[in-house]
Amino acid sequence: MTINPDLQGRSYPAAEVYDVGREKIREFARAVKATHPAHFDLGAAKALGHSDLVAPPTFAIIIAQRADAQLIEDPESGIDFSRVVHADQRFVHHRPIFAGDRLVAELHVDGVRAMGGGAMITTRSEIFALSGEASADGSRESVATATSSILVRGEGQ
Amino acid sequence: MSTASITPVFSELAVGQDLGSRSITVSRQDLVKYAGASGDFNPIHWNEAFATGVGLPGVIAHGMFTMGAAVQLVTDWAGDPAAVVDFQTRFTKPVLVTDTTGTEEPGAVIEVSGAIGALDADAGTVRVDLTVVFAGQKVLMKAQAVVRLA
Numbered sequence: 061m062t063i064n065p066d067l068q069g070r071s072y073p074a075a076e077v078y079d080v081g082r083e084k085i086r087e088f089a090r091a092v093k094a095t096h097p098a099h100f101d102l103g104a105a106k107a108l109g110h111s112d113l114v115a116p117p118t119f120a121i122i123i124a125q126r127a128d129a130q131l132i133e134d135p136e137s138g139i140d141f142s143r144v145v146h147a148d149q150r151f152v153h154h155r156p157i158f159a160g161d162r163l164v165a166e167l168h169v170d171g172v173r174a175m176g177g178g179a180m181i182t183t184r185s186e187i188f189a190l191s192g193e194a195s196a197d198g199s200r201e202s203v204a205t206a207t208s209s210i211l212v213r214g215e216g217q
Numbered sequence: 218m219s220t221a222s223i224t225p226v227f228s229e230l231a232v233g234q235d236l237g238s239r240s241i242t243v244s245r246q247d248l249v250k251y252a253g254a255s256g257d258f259n260p261i262h263w264n265e266a267f268a269t270g271v272g273l274p275g276v277i278a279h280g281m282f283t284m285g286a287a288v289q290l291v292t293d294w295a296g297d298p299a300a301v302v303d304f305q306t307r308f309t310k311p312v313l314v315t316d317t318t319g320t321e322e323p324g325a326v327i328e329v330s331g332a333i334g335a336l337d338a339d340a341g342t343v344r345v346d347l348t349v350v351f352a353g354q355k356v357l358m359k360a361q362a363v364v365r366l367a
Contacts, residue, residue, distance in 0.1 A: 084254075091254035092285030093241060096298050108297050117292065117301040117362070118285035122256055141259075142271060146280045150305035156298070 063179035063212055064138045068172040072130045074164035077190065078123050082159040085113045092116055115157035121149070124185040124206035127165040131183060139181070139212055147180065147209040154202045162190045163203060170207075177214020182207065224296045227366050230333055230343060236294050238330035241286045242323035243278055243314050251282040265316065277311040278325065283356060284308075287329045287349045291362040294331070294345070302342070303363035306349075310356040327351050334361060341366050 082102075089099035097104035098114045105113050132139050157163070164187070171182035184207045188200035248262045257279055260267035268276045284306050292298045314324040327349060334346035347360040 088254045091247075091251045092282065092289070093247075094285075094289050094292065094298075096289070096292050098298055108299070110299060114298045116285060116298060117288050117304050118281060121281050121285075125255070125257060146308050148305070148307040149281065149284060150303070152303050153301065 062138055063172060063174075063181065064136055065172055065174075067131070067137055067169045067181065070131075070169045072127065072167040074166050074188070075130065076126075076164075078126070078163045078165075080115065080157060080159055080161040080163060082113050085115050085119065085159050088119055088122070089116050092118065110156070110158060112159040115159075117151060117153070119157055120151055120153075120185075120187055120204045120206050123163050123165045123187055124208065127167040127185045128183055128208065128210075130167060131169060131181075143178070143213040145211045145213060147211045149209075150207045152205045152207075154204060157203060161203070164188055164190060164200070165206075171209075175211065175214075178212045179214075180209055180211050182209045224367060225294065225343070225364075227336070227338070227341060227343070230336060232333050232336060234333040236290065236331035236333065236345060238328065239290055241327040241329060243282070243312065243325040243327060245276065245314055245316050245318055245324055247324075248276065248278055248282065248314060251279055251285075255279070255281060257281065273311065275313050275315065278314055278327075280308040283312055283327060283349060284360070286327070287347050287357065287360060288362055290329050290331050290347065291345045291364060295364045295366075297367075300364045300366065301362050302365045304361070306347075306360040307358040308356070309358045310351070310354050312351045312356055325351060327356070 094116050132141050165185040168184045170184050173180050187204040189203045191199045252258050262279050312325050317324045330348045331345050335344040343364045345362045349357040
């Protein structure tokens with residue numbers, strides 16, 4: 061199956077809200093072997109001037125990969141997930157992610173280029189925090205931009 | 218692993234300065250933990266038969282596990298995880314994690330070291346370049362974290 065070149069420029073709007081919980085920050089921090097107390101201890105986070113526990117620098121991958129799943133699972137994309145290799149990743153934090161944040165991600169397909177029998181696909185998740193009980197299209201603050209490239213291996217690659 | 222208690226002072230830093238190194242041990246259980254924490258359940262990270270079936274030499278670590286674990290050196294040096302404002306890498310080689318379940322042996326050992334790659338006085342930022350090696354080969358390329366100092 062070939063990758064649909066018309067994916068380039070496609071966007072997927074913000075879907076479900078991701079509620080950032082303290083225990084999720086602690087669990088993710090342990091999983092990447094982080095030991096900084098600002099991930100675990102509210103007093104330590106507040107001593108650094110933060111409102112709540114601080115997420116590790118790669119925490120946004122949880123939200124970004126959920127957004128990417130919309131593309132990978134889109135039957136029009138032609139992507140076979142078992143042939144996907146993560147090629148590169150970048151996080152730009154406009155502000156840190158804290159426990160209590162309610163986040164949504166908008167996915168943009170920035171690049172699709174053929175490589176051998178496969179393709180390199182670059183996606184960008186714009187992650188926003190919703191204020192209060194606002195809905196997904198209400199008032200929101202830009203939190204992070206997560207850019208990733210995946211290589212979809214062609215046959216024999 | 219220790220936590221830096223003193224925030225680095227911009228004027229005392231120099232390009233090329235060594236920020237130390239650390240070893241990260243990885244077991245199959247660590248990969249299961251990362252899968253659960255991140256939501257990335259691709260079986261190449263926990264099932265030997267599946268991994269070899271798609272042409273890999275065995276179970277490999279999530280690239281995002283390696284990226285996430287490597288940046289702890291930067292976080293601890295900066296003294297505040299919120300100081301990391303930009304972090305990027307390319308994944309160039311897999312980290313093969315052997316099954317050592319039931320023993321004290323690690324399934325893989327990743328070596329991480331960091332040095333100051335660039336200083337931007339106007340922005341008050343420091344670029345830390347990470348070198349991340351497994352089995353004698355660099356597994357991340359252009360692993361760069363930008364830290365904003367208070």
